[in-house]
Amino acid sequence: MQTGRLRRALLTSTxxxxxxxxxxxxxxxxxxxxxxxxxxxxxxxxVNSDHxxxxxxxxxxxxxxxLSGRWSMDxxxxxxxxxxxxxxLNDGAGRQTxxxxxxxxSLPRGLTMGPIIVKCPxxxxxxxxxx
Numbered sequence: 001m002q003t004g005r006l007r008r009a010l011l012t013s014t015x016x017x018x019x020x021x022x023x024x025x026x027x028x029x030x031x032x033x034x035x036x037x038x039x040x041x042x043x044x045x046x047v048n049s050d051h052x053x054x055x056x057x058x059x060x061x062x063x064x065x066x067l068s069g070r071w072s073m074d075x076x077x078x079x080x081x082x083x084x085x086x087x088x089l090n091d092g093a094g095r096q097t098x099x100x101x102x103x104x105x106s107l108p109r110g111l112t113m114g115p116i117i118v119k120c121p122x123x124x125x126x127x128x129x130x131x
Contacts (some may be wrong), residue, residue, distance in 0.1 A: 065093050
């Protein structure tokens with residue numbers, strides 16, 4: 001009796017932990033609204049099923065910046081590419097770059113993409129987009 005319970009517990013644990021950090025390769029699952037929050041700003045990424053996206057940032061001092069573009073998925077590796085994209089490492093309000101790439105993962109807190117690094121007045125913060 002104890003062996004059966006132990007075997008079920010091990011199987012359940014294996015299933016739970018095997019899916020922590022699972023890569024997401026379904027375009028349908030990727031579409032949605034993601035947020036990334038740092039002390040100095042909140043970044044929203046709206047990923048549309050038609051392969052367009054809108055990235056916007058709201059800073060703590062009231063600045064707003066918005067950028068639109070297109071995204072694509074590498075079918076073999078599951079990586080996403082967003083072109084163009086806002087970079088927050090050197091400019092808190094976001095500086096437009098040619099693009100960025102992420103590997104979406106399914107974690108207990110939701111679907112995540114990242115990390116991105118945001119430069120705030122106090123320090124740099126590494127944050128994820130979370131759906």
